[in-house]
Amino acid sequence: MRQVTVTEHLLVHQRESDMATGRFTRLLNEIILSAKLISRDVTKAGLLNILGKTGEVNIQGEEVRKMDDYANRVLIHRLERAGVLCAMASEENADLIEIPETFPVGDYFLAFDPLDGSANIDANVSIGTIFGIYRRKGGTGRSVTLGEVLQRGAEQVAAGYVIYGSSTMLVYTAGNGVNGFTLDPSVGEFLLSHPNIRIPEEGRIYSVNEGYWDFWDEATQEAVQYFKSPNNHNGKVYSMRYIGSLVSDFHRNLLYGGIFLYPRDNRDPKKKHGKLRYLVEAAPMAMIAEQAGGMAIDGHRRILDIEPQEIHERVPLIVGSKNEVLKVQEIYARHAEAAR
Ligand code: FBP
Secondary structure (H helix, E strand, C coil): CCCCEHHHHHHHHHHHCCCCCCHHHHHHHHHHHHHHHHHHHHCCHHHCCCCCEEEEECCCCCEEEHHHHHHHHHHHHHHHCCCCEEEEEECCCCCCEECCCCCCCCCEEEEEEEEECHHHHHHCCCEEEEEEEEECCCCCCCCCCHHHHCCCHHHCCEEEEEEECCCEEEEEECCCCEEEEEEECCCCEEEEEECCCCCCCCCCEEECCHHHHHHCCHHHHHHHHHHHCCCCCCCCCCEECCCCCHHHHHHHHHHHCCEEEECCCCCCHHHCCCCCEHHHHHHHHHHHHHHCCCEEECCCCEHHHCCCCCCCCECCEEEECHHHHHHHHHHHHHHHHHHC
16 A cells, blocks of 8 residues: 655645645644654653653643653744744643744644643553644734634634554544544654544443542433443443543544543532633544544533633533434433423
8 A cells, every 4th residue: 555644645635725825734744743753752751751740730730741841842842933823822831822033923823732641641551642723813913812813613724633652643634534644653754544534423432530420410420321321222331441541532432433521520610611621622622523423512512613712711521423422412401401
């Protein structure tokens, strides 16, 4: 089989779309180079002094891991000099990341989670980088306001993730289907390995942290109970799989069929809307899921229709195979109706 590199695939895509300026390809190429640099160090993290914590606490109130910090600095360093961005937003940075005076600005806005699931890195469990790309929706010049960049996930021109697992893979969509590329370290190239990924409409896996059962509302408990009981429309229990890194749980369900849930819970008032961040986690995964034939909701609303007001806004995320997500939506709607 002729090996297709991600850059070739991008160029073919570029010719077909209005994003034929080369700027989009340049932007994605910088994300790809960053992923190669991060992958190189993740795969030998135990040998480099990059396991453990930095001692700092990020805007999420989480202890920053050295690998998180490293990945964040690699992405900012590569992308700020790409000349195609007006600003960036990172899970690790409290505010918008502006482009330094020394580099040209562009009209794309990049939102990213530099290393998702980082709590798993010290245990050698697969983790990932998640990104969403938007066009600036107003204003020009170097100083950018939140209003010019924060927008519904449906406005993303592209979204993707890199998973650092047994192999390093890039999975992305630019609104024209979802494709997966595997990094061949011997040639340093991401090669097309999973063309036109479609998520099975019917799943057989559910992924949720059931440790939070007592903190869930009745609708969520009924939804999860549905997948555990043989009395569901499938007449068989689903397999429970939960790695605890969104990228890994999402990727498995994308290929095998299944549903991932990170619902809201009442453990912590700050997280009453769930733990996952809209801009850097939920919206990119929602675009990929929909482009692969799946669905993504917050229990009621389509994730991509939600208009974020803050960079670090959290949202419940229920994403995966269409039939399972529709079932959860139906259960939530019935409970909302009963509560009216
Ligand atoms: P980070 O991006 O800070 O790593 O957090 C997100 C995450 O690790 C997801 O990858 C994962 O799905 C979830 O949090 C696990 O949370 P919990 O430990 O509460 O189940």
